[in-house]
Amino acid sequence: MAKMMIEDEADFVIIxxxxxxxxxxxxLAAAGLSVVMLEEGPQLRTDERPRELLPAMQQSMRDxxxxxxxxxxxxxxxxxxxxxxxxxxNSGIIWRLPEDxxxxxxxxxxxxxxxxxxxxxxxFDVIEKELDVVETDEQIQGNNARKMAEAARALGLPGRAIHxxxxxxxxxxxxxxxxxxxxxxxxxxxxxxxxxxxxxRLHAMCQASRVLIEGGRAVGVEGWVLDRDTRKNLxxxxxxxxxxxxxxxxxxxxxxxxxxxxxxxxxxxxxxLHPGSAVVARxxxxxxxGVGATQAYEIPMRDRGFKIExxxxxPEMLATRLPGAGPAxxxxxxxxxxxxxxxxxxxxxxxxxxxxxFGQHDxxxxxxxxxxxxxxxxxxxxxxxxxxxxxxxxEVFPGIARLPQVLRHISEVDLIEQADxxxxxxxxxxxxxxxxxxxxxxxxxxxxxxxxxxxxxxDLYVMDASVFPTNLGVNPQxxxxxxxxxxxERLANSQAIAA
Amino acid sequence: MKLLSIEHRLVRATLEGFAxxxxxxxxxxxxxxxxxxxxxxxxxxxxxxxARIGIRAALWVVALAxxxxxxxxxxxxxxxxAKRAExxxxxxxxxxxxxxxxxxxxxxxxxxxxxxxxxIRARSGYDRRGGKPAPHVEPVLARPAAKKPRALPVxxxxxxxxxxxx
Ligand SMILES: Cc1cc2nc3c(=O)[nH]c(=O)nc-3n(C[C@H](O)[C@H](O)[C@H](O)COP(=O)(O)OP(=O)(O)OC[C@H]3O[C@@H](n4cnc5c(N)ncnc54)[C@H](O)[C@@H]3O)c2cc1C
Ligand code: SF4
Numbered sequence: 213m214a215k216m217m218i219e220d221e222a223d224f225v226i227i228x229x230x231x232x233x234x235x236x237x238x239x240l241a242a243a244g245l246s247v248v249m250l251e252e253g254p255q256l257r258t259d260e261r262p263r264e265l266l267p268a269m270q271q272s273m274r275d276x277x278x279x280x281x282x283x284x285x286x287x288x289x290x291x292x293x294x295x296x297x298x299x300x301x302n303s304g305i306i307w308r309l310p311e312d313x314x315x316x317x318x319x320x321x322x323x324x325x326x327x328x329x330x331x332x333x334x335x336f337d338v339i340e341k342e343l344d345v346v347e348t349d350e351q352i353q354g355n356n357a358r359k360m361a362e363a364a365r366a367l368g369l370p371g372r373a374i375h376x377x378x379x380x381x382x383x384x385x386x387x388x389x390x391x392x393x394x395x396x397x398x399x400x401x402x403x404x405x406x407x408x409x410x411x412x413r414l415h416a417m418c419q420a421s422r423v424l425i426e427g428g429r430a431v432g433v434e435g436w437v438l439d440r441d442t443r444k445n446l447x448x449x450x451x452x453x454x455x456x457x458x459x460x461x462x463x464x465x466x467x468x469x470x471x472x473x474x475x476x477x478x479x480x481x482x483x484x485l486h487p488g489s490a491v492v493a494r495x496x497x498x499x500x501x502g503v504g505a506t507q508a509y510e511i512p513m514r515d516r517g518f519k520i521e522x523x524x525x526x527p528e529m530l531a532t533r534l535p536g537a538g539p540a541x542x543x544x545x546x547x548x549x550x551x552x553x554x555x556x557x558x559x560x561x562x563x564x565x566x567x568x569x570f571g572q573h574d575x576x577x578x579x580x581x582x583x584x585x586x587x588x589x590x591x592x593x594x595x596x597x598x599x600x601x602x603x604x605x606x607e608v609f610p611g612i613a614r615l616p617q618v619l620r621h622i623s624e625v626d627l628i629e630q631a632d633x634x635x636x637x638x639x640x641x642x643x644x645x646x647x648x649x650x651x652x653x654x655x656x657x658x659x660x661x662x663x664x665x666x667x668x669x670x671d672l673y674v675m676d677a678s679v680f681p682t683n684l685g686v687n688p689q690x691x692x693x694x695x696x697x698x699x700x701e702r703l704a705n706s707q708a709i710a711a
Numbered sequence: 712m713k714l715l716s717i718e719h720r721l722v723r724a725t726l727e728g729f730a731x732x733x734x735x736x737x738x739x740x741x742x743x744x745x746x747x748x749x750x751x752x753x754x755x756x757x758x759x760x761x762a763r764i765g766i767r768a769a770l771w772v773v774a775l776a777x778x779x780x781x782x783x784x785x786x787x788x789x790x791x792x793a794k795r796a797e798x799x800x801x802x803x804x805x806x807x808x809x810x811x812x813x814x815x816x817x818x819x820x821x822x823x824x825x826x827x828x829x830x831i832r833a834r835s836g837y838d839r840r841g842g843k844p845a846p847h848v849e850p851v852l853a854r855p856a857a858k859k860p861r862a863l864p865v866x867x868x869x870x871x872x873x874x875x876x877x
Contacts, residue, residue: 266750266827270757278762285808502837527837531822532815536803537729538796542737545730545825548837571760614806636808 217437217447218415222248223707225433225453226460227420227469230297231692232676233460234399234407235339239700241410245707248451249404249412250433252419252573253294254440258401261390265526268389272301277641279464281564281577285636287487289577290643291462295416296400298462298643299689303387303507304376304396305521306345307686308336309694310514321681322653326662326698335694335701343397344379345690347372352383354504356552357522359495361509363599371511374521378505385524387506418449419573423457423473423672430457430672436572445572455707456671460696463645466678468568468575470649470659475668478659482650483564483579484683487642489589490523490555491596492533493605498549501525514559514685518592520599523555535609535617552600556592557644559685560585566648581640586633589640594628601625613637644688649678664699675699712755712763714748721774722751724788728795729821738825738834745831750824766820769813776802776810 224240226233229251241247262268274293280286292298317323364371380395394401421435432452436445459466467480501524511520534544564579597608601622608619652658655667666672675696726747755766776798777783787795802814825831
């Protein structure tokens with residue numbers, strides 16, 4: 213028998229401390245309710261997060277970014293795994309829920325109360341104020357972004373500086389390693405300390421394995437306490453929930469937990485992705501990618517199903533991304549200050565699934581982009597190549613297999629536009645994930661109701677990106693927070709009324 | 712993951728092949744300057760169980776590539792560094808998914824090993840500001856080559872100070 217290391221009890225037990233879980237904790241704790249947060253990753257002070265990429269990724273990124281979809285052509289699904297979840301490694305890009313998505317959720321899924329215009333707007337306003345959201349100042353954009361702005365102007369594209377939750381950003385380009393200045397208001401430096409200040413308790417290195425359900429109602433959570441270095445099991449924990457359990461373990465791990473706790477039906481279905489693929493180019497003048505905000509400029513092409521973003525790559529990843537091996541590669545490696553990288557993110561229409569896999573905490577994720585998704589990706593990558601040549605790139609590396617690895621003239625972009633691109637030709641990765649425990653009024657087509665409570669189990673709530681019924685096509689953190697903010701406020705109010 | 716002694720040799724030989732010490736011009740590591748084995752192990756050990764198996768399989772497939780590609784009856788360790796680079800370059804440019812992706816998997820560790828070596832990073836120009844070296848990066852070419860491979864930074868140096876488990 214594994215020894216019991218932690219036993220605790222609270223009004224609300226929250227699993228996961230990312231955008232969803234931390235926001236729920238922030239709201240419920242501020243309302244004077246007792247809250248316990250469970251997180252399977254470590255709690256890291258900013259000053260103990262390494263600046264070097266290798267140990268930084270090892271500490272804070274789930275499985276070093278090697279967690280992938282399954283099937284013939286797997287691709288990585290990037291997530292954070294530390295207190296703060298994916299917000300602790302993200303670029304802090306802020307987008308409000310697009311209006312077309314909001315209206316669609318009301319029309320097709322009956323989510324009127326959850327995303328009611330005024331209420332949602334108020335939640336966005338509060339979050340933006342509390343998390344220092346501003347447009348990225350020209351001063352700290354860096355040349356990678358400035359080049360993109362120049363290309364957008366030249367081609368008449370609808371570009372703009374990115375809004376980020378980092379008012380004090382100095383453009384050090386190290387968001388992945390954790391912002392040393394604590395400029396970026398990720399959950400580990402904002403809502404989690406705030407919730408703790410309001411009385412919430414945090415148990416890090418606690419991996420939930422099951423929600424305890426008695427008489428059709430969620431009454432607690434149990435799981436494993438993990439060693440911080442080896443992630444081996446040290447013992448068990450059990451936390452009782454007097455009022456409710458909130459699962460906020462992300463689009464991948466929430467459905468795994470729910471299924472392991474006995475839920476079934478649509479749990480794990482409707483996985484949707486907004487994945488990206490990037491193009492690198494060499495410019496005659498220095499770009500010095502490492503100077504400037506990690507991501508600072510974007511071109512939303514919503515009507516065409518994609519958006520383009522400037523994206524700083526650390527040297528380890530830039531070196532991997534440059535093609536080939538041997539002398540030609542080594543030559544490129546001496547001039548890493550001359551490269552820029554821009555990514556195309558596609559609002560894919562395909563749906564996939566997530567199911568628990570064999571092992572203590574593993575998931576079987578299936579996702580295959582459709583023909584149309586691949587055509588949109590091709591269109592985005594071709595446009596990026598054109599933009600790069602337009603502003604003076606001498607060599608463009610589209611990163612598409614079976615096509616030339618280096619393009620040297622804008623006319624060669626036609627090769628991409630004419631190519632029959634397969635999934636196996638692309639290097640995609642996804643960090644914007646949606647679905648798998650979708651919200652809706654009708655229990656036949658959704659897992660949770662408009663209050664985010666499971667249709668099938670009382671006092672069991674889901675408060676993360678899993679509840680989104682459709683793909684936003686934009687960076688999701690802000691929408692997750694605002695939707696959860698509203699749902700948690702309504703939950704807190706209902707508790708006050710009940711009391 | 713622990714490596715067999717033959718795997719140690721194969722890791723070093725294969726990863727070294729991406730950036731031979733014998734190349735003239737470009738970013739040329741000094742003999743022993745880069746600790747490929749530590750980087751390979753760090754990446755593999757931080758990966759999912761499935762990815763770890765994949766990385767190990769990739770190592771063997773790539774290390775034996777000279778044979779199955781008909782280049783020579785030898786492993787990577789039996790080829791000159793320049794020849795290894797040629798084999799890797801061909802794999803990375805292959806129109807077949809498997810060789811291309813397996814070589815890329817190994818290239819990730821090689822790139823991490825190279826660029827997390829401060830002296831190599833300094834010569835890459837990544838930190839150059841307006842054509843000048845970044846102030847925090849020491850000039851390293853003048854430094855003698857390290858005899859032994861350098862250890863990677865300690866990854867969790869300060870366990871006691873972080874409660875982790877509350
Ligand atoms: C590299 C990267 C860059 C990104 N950039 C942006 C950006 O700039 N803007 C933006 O809007 N979005 C960005 N995103 C996406 C955004 O961060 C996520 O969409 C968002 O954080 C998801 O919130 P979540 O609460 O659903 O999950 P997460 O934030 O991933 O949090 C889930 C948490 O649950 C924990 N957990 C999982 N299983 C268990 C368990 N069994 N027990 C206990 N804990 C568990 C995880 O460790 C994790 O901490 C980025 C993501 C990544 C990876
Ligand atoms: S770019 Fe640098 S300074 Fe700005 S938020 Fe990211 S890590 Fe902080």
